[in-house]
Amino acid sequence: xxxxxxxxxxxxxxxxxxxxxxxxxxxxxxxxxxxxxxxxxxxxxxxxxxxxxxxxxxxxxxxxxxxxxxxxxxxxxxxxxxxxxxxxxxxxxxx
Numbered sequence: 001x002x003x004x005x006x007x008x009x010x011x012x013x014x015x016x017x018x019x020x021x022x023x024x025x026x027x028x029x030x031x032x033x034x035x036x037x038x039x040x041x042x043x044x045x046x047x048x049x050x051x052x053x054x055x056x057x058x059x060x061x062x063x064x065x066x067x068x069x070x071x072x073x074x075x076x077x078x079x080x081x082x083x084x085x086x087x088x089x090x091x092x093x094x095x
Contacts, residue, residue: 004042007034011091012078020080026089030056030079039079049087055080 011017012027020027030039036054043051061075083089 002031002034002038004045007031007038007042008046024085024088025080025082028079028081030077032058032075032077034077034079036079039081043081047089047091049089050084052082052084054082 007030009029009031012029014027017027028039028043034042036056039054039056040051043049043054057078057080059076059078062073064071064073
């Protein structure tokens with residue numbers, strides 16, 4: 001298994017993620033090759049909480065253009081993690 005800090009890249013701080021925090025759900029940008037079991041184990045080991053469920057979304061790449069040059073923005077993976085009742089992640093709560 002990869003290092004847990006490699007799998008969980010950063011928390012996602014958006015309006016939707018802030019609303020979901022009220023129902024004990026947190027959003028993270030994760031390694032593209034990580035599966036739900038690896039994400040669950042990484043969250044539990046980094047933050048010392050119990051995970052109830054993990055949902056993942058593959059965010060597709062987008063075409064981008066700067067002047068005459070065309071390229072693509074890389075796709076990435078997002079994970080929505082639901083914690084068991086009574087658990088919370090304080091690092092994300094303070095933002």
